Amino acid sequence: MSNALKLARLLQVLRSGEQLAAQTALQQSQMAPLPWMSRALAAQAAQERSHATIAATALTLIGERHSAVNVMQPLYQRLGLDLDTGNLADTMLGLQGVVEHLGEALLEVLGAHAHPAGAVLHALHEKVLRQERGHLLLGTRCLQTLRTSTHQRDVIEEYRILGQTTAISVATLLDDARLNAHAFWAIVDARLSDWQAHALRH
Numbered sequence: 001m002s003n004a005l006k007l008a009r010l011l012q013v014l015r016s017g018e019q020l021a022a023q024t025a026l027q028q029s030q031m032a033p034l035p036w037m038s039r040a041l042a043a044q045a046a047q048e049r050s051h052a053t054i055a056a057t058a059l060t061l062i063g064e065r066h067s068a069v070n071v072m073q074p075l076y077q078r079l080g081l082d083l084d085t086g087n088l089a090d091t092m093l094g095l096q097g098v099v100e101h102l103g104e105a106l107l108e109v110l111g112a113h114a115h116p117a118g119a120v121l122h123a124l125h126e127k128v129l130r131q132e133r134g135h136l137l138l139g140t141r142c143l144q145t146l147r148t149s150t151h152q153r154d155v156i157e158e159y160r161i162l163g164q165t166t167a168i169s170v171a172t173l174l175d176d177a178r179l180n181a182h183a184f185w186a187i188v189d190a191r192l193s194d195w196q197a198h199a200l201r202h
């Protein structure tokens with residue numbers, strides 16, 4: 001598989017993840033019980049929209065090849081259910097926990113690919129990565145403020161399984177010998193566990 005095709009696929013996954021993040025953060029901001037939380041989540045939604053636009057621009061630059069495969073679909077469905085149920089804390093485990101950590105690892109893989117559109121990709125990598133780290137911190141702050149329950153341990157395990165399935169689909173999609181699917185997930189999972197230790201205090 002050519003480098004350009006790999007990049008196109010990575011960017012398609014990234015664009016889809018950013019669109020999911022934008023929709024979810026916007027709905028979270030409408031559910032938030034405190035003004036600061038609502039404002040911060042609305043700001044996150046705006047940043048996610050801009051990330052989706054940057055990913056779409058980069059795709060145009062490198063030339064979008066083949067139809068997009070939506071490997072994010074299981075996470076879309078589960079987040080949709082939790083948003084409909086109205087459990088803000090659960091949606092945070094899904095978005096600011098699993099989706100954000102997957103996105104961060106994906107951006108790092110993206111940064112390892114050299115391409116003529118390298119300057120745009122580099123800017124995308126630096127800017128988006130900085131903002132994504134802010135979203136991880138926001139998730140921790142919100143979860144520490146919200147009244148959380150012990151069932152969240154189960155919820156994060158359910159999201160973790162969906163995250164693992166997605167990570168393996170991404171690695172398979174790229175068909176890159178350097179990107180071992182299980183090793184890729186292990187990187188995401190270690191970061192997620194660290195985040196979880198701060199975000200869930202019981």
Ligand SMILES: [Fe+2]
Nearest residue numbers: 018021048051
């Ligand atoms: Fe983002």
Ligand SMILES: [Fe+2]
Nearest residue numbers: 021100132135
């Ligand atoms: Fe984000």
